[in-house]
Amino acid sequence: MKLMRNILDRIKPHFEENGTLHKLYPAYDAFETFLFVPNHTTSSGTHIKDSVDLKRTMVIVIIALIPCLIFGMWNTGYQYFSQLTPDMNGYKDSYTLFDSFIYGFWKFIPLIIVSYAVGLAVEFAFAVNRKHQVNEGYLVSGMLIPLTMPIDVPLWMLALSVIFAVVVGKEVFGGTGMNILNPALTARAFIFFAYPTKMSGDKVWVSSAESIDGITGETALGQLASMVDINPTSQNIINKFGQFSSDGVYSLYNSFMGFVPGSVGETSVIAILIGAAILIFTGIGSVRIIFSMFIGGLLMSYIFNIFAPESNLFMSLNPFHQLCIGSFMFGMVFMATDPVSAAQTNTGKVVYGFLCGVLSILIRVFNPAYPEGVMVAILFMNVMAPLIDHYVIEANINRRKKRLQMKLLKS
Amino acid sequence: MDLVNIFIKGVFIDNMIFAYFLGMCSYLAVSKTVTTANGLGLAVIFVLGITVPVNYILENKVLKAGALQWLGENFVSVDLNVLSLIMFIAVVSAMVQLVEMIIERFSPALYSSLGIFLPLIAVNCAILGGALFMQERQYSTIIEATSFALGSGVGWYLAIVAIAAIREKIRYSNVPPALRGLGITYIITGLMGIAFMCFMGIKI
Numbered sequence: 001m002k003l004m005r006n007i008l009d010r011i012k013p014h015f016e017e018n019g020t021l022h023k024l025y026p027a028y029d030a031f032e033t034f035l036f037v038p039n040h041t042t043s044s045g046t047h048i049k050d051s052v053d054l055k056r057t058m059v060i061v062i063i064a065l066i067p068c069l070i071f072g073m074w075n076t077g078y079q080y081f082s083q084l085t086p087d088m089n090g091y092k093d094s095y096t097l098f099d100s101f102i103y104g105f106w107k108f109i110p111l112i113i114v115s116y117a118v119g120l121a122v123e124f125a126f127a128v129n130r131k132h133q134v135n136e137g138y139l140v141s142g143m144l145i146p147l148t149m150p151i152d153v154p155l156w157m158l159a160l161s162v163i164f165a166v167v168v169g170k171e172v173f174g175g176t177g178m179n180i181l182n183p184a185l186t187a188r189a190f191i192f193f194a195y196p197t198k199m200s201g202d203k204v205w206v207s208s209a210e211s212i213d214g215i216t217g218e219t220a221l222g223q224l225a226s227m228v229d230i231n232p233t234s235q236n237i238i239n240k241f242g243q244f245s246s247d248g249v250y251s252l253y254n255s256f257m258g259f260v261p262g263s264v265g266e267t268s269v270i271a272i273l274i275g276a277a278i279l280i281f282t283g284i285g286s287v288r289i290i291f292s293m294f295i296g297g298l299l300m301s302y303i304f305n306i307f308a309p310e311s312n313l314f315m316s317l318n319p320f321h322q323l324c325i326g327s328f329m330f331g332m333v334f335m336a337t338d339p340v341s342a343a344q345t346n347t348g349k350v351v352y353g354f355l356c357g358v359l360s361i362l363i364r365v366f367n368p369a370y371p372e373g374v375m376v377a378i379l380f381m382n383v384m385a386p387l388i389d390h391y392v393i394e395a396n397i398n399r400r401k402k403r404l405q406m407k408l409l410k411s
Numbered sequence: 412m413d414l415v416n417i418f419i420k421g422v423f424i425d426n427m428i429f430a431y432f433l434g435m436c437s438y439l440a441v442s443k444t445v446t447t448a449n450g451l452g453l454a455v456i457f458v459l460g461i462t463v464p465v466n467y468i469l470e471n472k473v474l475k476a477g478a479l480q481w482l483g484e485n486f487v488s489v490d491l492n493v494l495s496l497i498m499f500i501a502v503v504s505a506m507v508q509l510v511e512m513i514i515e516r517f518s519p520a521l522y523s524s525l526g527i528f529l530p531l532i533a534v535n536c537a538i539l540g541g542a543l544f545m546q547e548r549q550y551s552t553i554i555e556a557t558s559f560a561l562g563s564g565v566g567w568y569l570a571i572v573a574i575a576a577i578r579e580k581i582r583y584s585n586v587p588p589a590l591r592g593l594g595i596t597y598i599i600t601g602l603m604g605i606a607f608m609c610f611m612g613i614k615i
Contacts (some may be wrong), residue, residue: 130587172598174585180577181602189605359609367613376609383606386576390445 008032026127030134054176058139060282064275065143065334069108071271072264076104076151079261104151108264111146111158118159119145122166126175137176137183137340138166144184144334147265148327148375149191153198161191180386182341185379192376221326221364221372244317255324266327276333285337288346289353293332296357297323304365314365328360331374341382348385348392356381414558417550421562425544427537428570428600429607434537438571439596441528448575451528452568456561458532459541462506463560466499466542467553474498499542507533537567574599 008031014021015028034055052060077100119142120134127134145162165187170179192199244250254260258268266272279285301319308315323329336342336356343352356378363373370376427433434455441451472478474495479486511529515522522529532538541563550556577599586595 132585168598169602172587172590172595173581174587178581178584178586180581180599181606186602186605189608193605193608363609363613367609367611370609370612373609376606380606380609383573383577383603386580387445387573390576390579 004035023128026134027124055136057284058136060278060284061140062143064278065147067271067274068147068265068268071258071268072147073104073108074101075258075267076107076264077101078259107151108146110155111149114155114158115146115162116142118162119166122163122171126171132175141165141183145187148184148188148263150199150263157191157195157198161187164190177340179340181379181382182335182338185335185375185382188375189379250325252318252321252324255321263327266330269324269329272329272333279333279337285333286342286349288349289337289342290332292350292353293336293357296354297328297361300358300361304361322361326364326372327374331360331378335375335378341385343385343388345389345392348388351388352381352385414555417555417558418562421559422566422569423610424613426566426570426607427540427563428567429604431540433540434535434567437531437535439593442571442575442578444579445572445575448571450524452571454528454532455535455537455567456564458507458510458538459560459564460557461510462503462538463541463545464553464557465506466502467545467556469498469502470495470546495546499539503538503542504533537563574603
């Protein structure tokens with residue numbers, strides 16, 4: 001560590017006011033504060049004394065994402081190999097746990113590299129031009145964006161959505177902490193509406209599915225959405241019902257553990273729960289949002305259960321099963337809890353989370369066009385969050401005014 | 412069609428701002444604070460709730476092909492549809508004037524809180540849009556038309572208070588100087604449009 005400090009101190013003069021590389025000072029600054037806690041102090045405004053600064057916060061979120069990341073890599077390989085027929089390259093029975101992981105690793109690494117390289121390049125360009133520090137926020141967004149994508153998404157599409165999210169979603173507002181929408185969700189929504197064929201259907205969720213015939217790589221939600229409005233007695237539908245029973249492909253156990261097709265990070269509830277535990281324990285993710293969103297989703301699923309016609313499996317699915325499929329859990333733990341775009345007040349957080357949960361399930365069930373509607377639902381609540389805050393604060397002011405009046409009346 | 416369905420559809424799915432981009436001028440101009448946005452939003456709900464039913468009666472009793480039958484057999488073949496645009500505009504501005512005078516007479520408090528917004532609404536295209544959509548969609552009863560009008564109004568209200576709250580929040584953001592004011596508001600509107608797209612395609 002001492003060595004690093006010395007090197008940094010030695011090259012620092014080049015980047016300062018009169019140095020030859022002054023234009024690149026944001027890059028130097030970003031690197032230095034990434035390694036060492038900065039020693040400069042606040043000169044005006046609010047002082048907060050805490051050893052955890054923004055960069056440290058972001059790194060903890062990355063750590064919380066690692067279980068999802070590792071499981072997602074393994075699952076990518078697992079889905080790929082289990083779709084191959086035995087005579088094809090001799091796989092099917094002979095692949096090991098490690099094979100799956102390595103396959104997924106090589107598939108997924110390019111996505112991460114592109115996401116970080118493009119995103120950070122845009123950030124650097126803005127930092128140099130607008131003379132502010134490089135924003136730490138992209139460390140997390142850059143990891144979340146590839147985790148919400150299907151594994152085979154073309155890299156240029158990923159790059160385009162990253163640029164859109166960073167420029168329009170964040171930098172035009174002034175950078176980290178000033179945006180109104182979660183950048184990762186903005187990227188996901190952008191690619192979802194711009195290239196719907198690459199983001200839905202039954203061919204995108206399993207690696208190289210287009211080149212293999214007869215593959216069934218649909219997500220649980222895609223299956224459910226395709227069942228609505230079809231004669232419930234047809235053999236096709238009965239087969240699909242079977243997939244959600246306890247020994248089917250999309251059983252509660254499989255959905256909970258994550259052995260199902262889906263975008264990279266979202267499949268395994270157990271890996272997400274580990275991440276949630278880390279976030280809650282360190283106090284970085286808001287417990288209020290996570291729990292109220294869970295309760296909101298559960299309540300909505302129960303309501304659907306009560307009113308469900310027998311043929312509509314989408315509505316009559318067991319509430320816990322409903323929450324385990326799709327990206328509900330991932331959105332709940334990593335997307336809705338974004339401290340910038342979520343509601344800021346404590347009461348507001350509870351309302352915000354609850355509405356997120358209700359809306360996610362509502363859109364999933366009612367909108368056949370977007371069965372994976374959780375992300376868009378959270379995006380919608382991001383838009384509404386400032387309004388919720390406004391009314392919470394307003395109510396608070398009124399309550400205090402009333403209290404003051406009572407006091408004045410008594411005295 | 413169910414009344415509640417029409418209402419919900421008006422609020423979320425066929426939102427005046429994000430699905431049809433109607434009433435944008437006052438939406439962009441009067442959304443600096445939540446309080447004023449609140450006033451304008453309420454006024455829009457109010458005026459839509461009055462003008463659309465009136466226009467509905469006008470449409471079905473005067474303008475539609477054959478609507479003049481109640482005057483006598485000679486008028487069955489009369490089709491005054493060409494006049495509908497002018498008639499709707501006239502009704503909207505007349506109603507707004509009337510409403511303004513009535514409010515001023517009977518509720519000065521409400522009048523002063525709505526203030527300049529009432530005359531502003533006379534030129535708000537969401538109001539005329541409401542009348543034209545009512546004509547195009549051919550609601551079967553006046554209650555359905557009113558339900559649609561109130562739904563559209565509430566949707567417009569929701570959109571303007573949401574963007575006002577966002578604009579109050581980003582007052583502390585470091586927006587590039589060139590984009591400050593209307594520029595960033597357009598970008599926010601676009602982003603909100605993306606968020607509202609989650610309701611598109613819902614069939615109820």
